[in-house]
Amino acid sequence: MSVKIDPETAVMDLPRRDARDKLTGRTRYMVDMAGSDALRAVIVRAKVASAKIVRLDVSAAARMRGVRAIATAADAPELHGIGIQDQPLFARDRIRYPGEPICAIAADTLEQARAAADAVLLELEDLPACFSMADALAPDAPILHPDWKNYECIVDGVARAGNIAWEAKVLRGDVDAAFARPDVTIVESCFRVGRQSHMPFEPRGALASYEDGRYHIITSTQVPWTVRAVTAKVLGVHSSLVRVTVPPVGGAFGLKFDCSIEPMAAILSRKTGRSVSLVNSREEETTTCLCRENADIWIRSAITPEGTIAGREGVVLMDAGAYGGEQVFLSTMTAHTLGASYRLGAARFSTRVIYTNTPPNGAFRSCNGAYNAFALERHTDEICQKIGMDPMAFRKKNVLRDQDLGSTGQVFEGDVLGPMLERMEALRASTGTQEHRAAGRLYGRATTVGTWNIFVGPSTATVNLNADGSATLITASVEIGSGSITQGVPQIVAANLGIHPSKVIVKGADTDAAGYDMGTGGGRTVVSMGSAATAACAVVRKRLLETASELLQTKPENLVLRDGRVEIEGRPGSGTAIETVIARAEQTQGPISGSGSFTAPGTAKAMPGCAAGHFFDAMDLPVFVVHEGEVAVDPETGEVEVLAYRVVQDVGRAINPRAVRGQIQGAVIQGIGYGLHEQITIGPSGAIEQTGFETYHIPLAQDAVKVDIDLFEGAPSCGPLGTKGVAEVAIMNGGATMACAIANATGKKVQQLPLVASRVLGLVEGFEEMLEHPHISRKWSDNILK
Amino acid sequence: MDVQFFVNGEERTFGGDQRTPLLDVLRGDFRLTGTKSVCRGGFCGACTVLIDGEPVPSCQRPVGLLEGAEITTIEGMAPVGELNLVQQAFLDHDVVQCGMCFPGMVITLTHFLGSNPMPGRAEIKEALAGNMCRCTGYERIVDAVLSICPTEQAEDQPPVPEVSER
Ligand code: FES
Ligand code: FES
Numbered sequence: 001m002s003v004k005i006d007p008e009t010a011v012m013d014l015p016r017r018d019a020r021d022k023l024t025g026r027t028r029y030m031v032d033m034a035g036s037d038a039l040r041a042v043i044v045r046a047k048v049a050s051a052k053i054v055r056l057d058v059s060a061a062a063r064m065r066g067v068r069a070i071a072t073a074a075d076a077p078e079l080h081g082i083g084i085q086d087q088p089l090f091a092r093d094r095i096r097y098p099g100e101p102i103c104a105i106a107a108d109t110l111e112q113a114r115a116a117a118d119a120v121l122l123e124l125e126d127l128p129a130c131f132s133m134a135d136a137l138a139p140d141a142p143i144l145h146p147d148w149k150n151y152e153c154i155v156d157g158v159a160r161a162g163n164i165a166w167e168a169k170v171l172r173g174d175v176d177a178a179f180a181r182p183d184v185t186i187v188e189s190c191f192r193v194g195r196q197s198h199m200p201f202e203p204r205g206a207l208a209s210y211e212d213g214r215y216h217i218i219t220s221t222q223v224p225w226t227v228r229a230v231t232a233k234v235l236g237v238h239s240s241l242v243r244v245t246v247p248p249v250g251g252a253f254g255l256k257f258d259c260s261i262e263p264m265a266a267i268l269s270r271k272t273g274r275s276v277s278l279v280n281s282r283e284e285e286t287t288t289c290l291c292r293e294n295a296d297i298w299i300r301s302a303i304t305p306e307g308t309i310a311g312r313e314g315v316v317l318m319d320a321g322a323y324g325g326e327q328v329f330l331s332t333m334t335a336h337t338l339g340a341s342y343r344l345g346a347a348r349f350s351t352r353v354i355y356t357n358t359p360p361n362g363a364f365r366s367c368n369g370a371y372n373a374f375a376l377e378r379h380t381d382e383i384c385q386k387i388g389m390d391p392m393a394f395r396k397k398n399v400l401r402d403q404d405l406g407s408t409g410q411v412f413e414g415d416v417l418g419p420m421l422e423r424m425e426a427l428r429a430s431t432g433t434q435e436h437r438a439a440g441r442l443y444g445r446a447t448t449v450g451t452w453n454i455f456v457g458p459s460t461a462t463v464n465l466n467a468d469g470s471a472t473l474i475t476a477s478v479e480i481g482s483g484s485i486t487q488g489v490p491q492i493v494a495a496n497l498g499i500h501p502s503k504v505i506v507k508g509a510d511t512d513a514a515g516y517d518m519g520t521g522g523g524r525t526v527v528s529m530g531s532a533a534t535a536a537c538a539v540v541r542k543r544l545l546e547t548a549s550e551l552l553q554t555k556p557e558n559l560v561l562r563d564g565r566v567e568i569e570g571r572p573g574s575g576t577a578i579e580t581v582i583a584r585a586e587q588t589q590g591p592i593s594g595s596g597s598f599t600a601p602g603t604a605k606a607m608p609g610c611a612a613g614h615f616f617d618a619m620d621l622p623v624f625v626v627h628e629g630e631v632a633v634d635p636e637t638g639e640v641e642v643l644a645y646r647v648v649q650d651v652g653r654a655i656n657p658r659a660v661r662g663q664i665q666g667a668v669i670q671g672i673g674y675g676l677h678e679q680i681t682i683g684p685s686g687a688i689e690q691t692g693f694e695t696y697h698i699p700l701a702q703d704a705v706k707v708d709i710d711l712f713e714g715a716p717s718c719g720p721l722g723t724k725g726v727a728e729v730a731i732m733n734g735g736a737t738m739a740c741a742i743a744n745a746t747g748k749k750v751q752q753l754p755l756v757a758s759r760v761l762g763l764v765e766g767f768e769e770m771l772e773h774p775h776i777s778r779k780w781s782d783n784i785l786k
Numbered sequence: 787m788d789v790q791f792f793v794n795g796e797e798r799t800f801g802g803d804q805r806t807p808l809l810d811v812l813r814g815d816f817r818l819t820g821t822k823s824v825c826r827g828g829f830c831g832a833c834t835v836l837i838d839g840e841p842v843p844s845c846q847r848p849v850g851l852l853e854g855a856e857i858t859t860i861e862g863m864a865p866v867g868e869l870n871l872v873q874q875a876f877l878d879h880d881v882v883q884c885g886m887c888f889p890g891m892v893i894t895l896t897h898f899l900g901s902n903p904m905p906g907r908a909e910i911k912e913a914l915a916g917n918m919c920r921c922t923g924y925e926r927i928v929d930a931v932l933s934i935c936p937t938e939q940a941e942d943q944p945p946v947p948e949v950s951e952r
Binding site: 013015016018019020022023024025026027028029031032035036198199200201202248249250251252253282480481482483658659662663665666667668669670692693694698699700701702704705706707 | 813814817818819820821822823824825826827829830832859860861863864869873876877878880881882883884885886887888889892910911912914915917918919920921922923924925926927928
């Protein structure tokens, strides 16, 4: 009995249910929860980048006034990590980056905990350090993890060696032959990007307690089940002993896609028998931010006289910082970003994740996609310049179309990017351009394309139907500000049950109540959790319709759910209120409830042997963007004004168009921030030099521009009702578009992000250093292990 | 020495360290957690409250200076269960995302509209120089404010056509 749901019934500009409390200051985020009964904790952090720990003595600190407990490496015996288990909770015998946790102290007040931190004795022996990837790759470089061979890895048989934490490779077709063709033009480019810091308004932290022999962690996270698993792992306890609950999260952007300091609070709560609040200060949050990594990229292409791409090769060096973290996993995405968007004759890419003695990096909205799009689109414009082809014509000719092969041999379904480029031209025609506002400054416009993947994967949901006709949706998804679990998924549930979304109660994430979910991020919630909820609703619908069929004396397949009623198809008013059916079901078989699950459909396949070291070889749910920006560059100061910005985004089906546009607006401004303002620098001792909002410049209102948006619907999607994730990918081409537009404005070769005024001035005046990447070999065999 | 002042119309006393930022007194002692602690440096505006009618970052005000002051926090911007015009506009325009900046946004903009009832787009953006938002990209905040002002469009920028193709 698979009754079709009319997707249009899900489409509405549903307002946010959490807006009223957020606007009146009544929402309690994690940082608001600790009352006077909770102890306050601080982390004692390493001040150096690389050292051997000879002695740690906390006995004096433990005797200080108000101190209740101290957690050290002895309390957290095991290593953790997403792809490689290489990271201790507290530095054990070795410090690998400035800011690495040494121990954590709980006291009655924050002041007391801080005072005690100063009394911790740490005896160190300096070790040599690598602060850049070039340092770490040098033949005689000190090895950060001498024990790297013994680390547990999630995927076996991956090429790794010393400071090369991970290597992912793509190889399809005969690239050497493509480059050897006598008729091709070869274009080669080098790029470099700095880190981007998330700066969520709510920092990372946790409020932990120890209840009935179990840890209860209230935390600001995107991944409650990861926090549960990692806490159990590092503490060496069974994961059933950890409960994680998540209140509304005050900004995340990928930063909270990993367990961080939660286990420290958990240890301290067990030791003290009290609630313990541990929250990063703004300075700690900024200087230990799991940033979008800095990266070095080399790419070259062989272009035929017809203007097609016969071959492409690239090397991407991703800075992991001191531990592998997300970068290991994200190395997979070179194939699907730098290797995507365009039809390639032959392709090979090597992506290396490099250990350095700097703070570990992590995931940030569109992750490496944001800089791979920058590199790919600047490279594309360099190709166009060299062969004398119009950049729009080149893109239209070469973007992936229906049945084209991706870099790993995946067959793409549907003609998406091509029509999107046409829609961008139509959008521009409707808005007009803003060249007249450049007023004597250098004007540039650029159109860029990008490909990203929606990270599907396991989710489960339960839907309980209540006697009052409402439904309770129980999941481990988190409200991080994107609205996916407070707008998107309830809209899908409501459409499935024929009720209004305001009648769908959304239970906050609690690992004791909801089943496993991979996490809220990567654009996956509406797709994966939406699919799990759809499956749960199918169970609920079946029981509802069977009961109604008895009541109404008609076959279930003749029934429809609409406006809180069960109606006989084609005869409005003939049926009965859903409450009546629920009451009947309660009497006859018990309350109506259903659970459902979802994971990757696994339909997308790469060509065998094309990819090595990847977490997935093909994309289950590709998603595309076309961005266009117009800039004015002041040649005297290097300052850039964004005059206009346009987006055509592949959204599958926009079930809440207004909310989708809100996500795109917010993400684009973050992307422009990445392109222009947001600069993280690593100092001479390996530390992040920016400490907060005064030195790290996120866009202000006056830096923002209103984005003109066209939602491209109807591309193939495995998402429920044809949806795709929308909030993640919208940031992706911000940096790319700024870079290409500024290159067009200045006529200069833009190789680096961010394009802060001093760099732009350097380009205009010709004193910006040109990158050559001597640490990346031009010989393929040098860029791969074995 | 105790300091006495009014918070949302109620007389309150604080007997602790006079150097304590008002922010911490509100959040820690009075548990008025709507005022957000984000940068603690006067940059982000999430901690903004009204002190004697003026918007001030509460992280920058030692409580000892506030004897007799009238303080309004986000909790006091509208009667319980009600919204003021700015809050209502933010709700109606689906502006809120993570929400952390909005207590400060509401206070700054409510005050701003009191003295500038007919602002243009650029003026509203200028008024937000001390209120950051990491999520929304600001424009919808500005749209919402303009929606409750007598003139819809600023003169300093041409109207941007709304493209809505679905
Ligand atoms: S917390 Fe006071 S201005 Fe940021
Ligand atoms: S809504 Fe998140 S900081 Fe403004």
